[in-house]
Amino acid sequence: MLSSGSAYPVGDERIRVQLGVRLFPPRKTFDRFDPERILFGHGTGVFEDASTTLDDALAGARKGFPRALVRNFGTNLRLFAAAMKD
Template sequence: MPMKATGRATDFAEIDRFDDGVGWIAHPEEEMQRASHALAVDDEVWVVDPVDAEGIDDLFAEFGEVQGVVVLMDRHGRDAAAVAERHDVPIYVPSFVDPDINARTQPVTGELPGTDFEVVRTVDWPGWDEAALYDGETLVVGDAVGTAKYFTTGDERVGVHPMLRVKPPKALEQFEPERILVGHGESVMTDAASALEYALDGARRRAPKAWLDAVRSMV
């Protein structure tokens, strides 16, 4: 299986669904397991870190009209420009993030316009700026934590990114989500707060095994 697939996907796999959103992986066969999400707020849809696929607009339409596309980190430009152009909507980017997008973007601070989703800075490293969205129930992250197999080790249901394990983002400690939507892998839809706490508390201690597991998963 390829680490990262190229080109527009001809199909996609739905990975999670709840009353206010849905997630998908456009290239289920790839090792990176790039996940995308559509969040519904009052019949308006916000598409987060999208990887495009044929038929994906029909998935959005189940929840309402697309209001905007959101990019949470500098490396997640993905297919944001294509999706935004197709729906004639802005691309919203946290004001501190400079994404790899060849299109005009709209900086956002505080809350995503017209929603209860707060934009929270989670990673502030040279060459790595990342935000999360949180509305008190749903936590949406880019790369800080994930569930793809190179993120987790042992009995972790969600794991800290391998490069962040020595110093996990403290910003994540404030969240007690009901669900966690990640940028790589399937979402955590039950008992998410305890899964996140466990991931953060043991990230450094379990780092050597996680790094070894990550290498093995890519070989």
């Protein structure tokens, strides 16, 4: 749902919201957290201003949807196809 990997970027986002949840970002899930740092299974962690960066990612997710759709459609289609193959 959240990543710092290269499959979901829009502009200069440090945390990317995956295309499938950009229209309805999981704000309630993350509202209770005030992280000092954020680590991911893939990609670079966020070690400075983590809480603000998370808030910005969730707040801008819906606005960034059209741009993310155009930019990442091929990547998301390949990821979906690979997941369905197994």
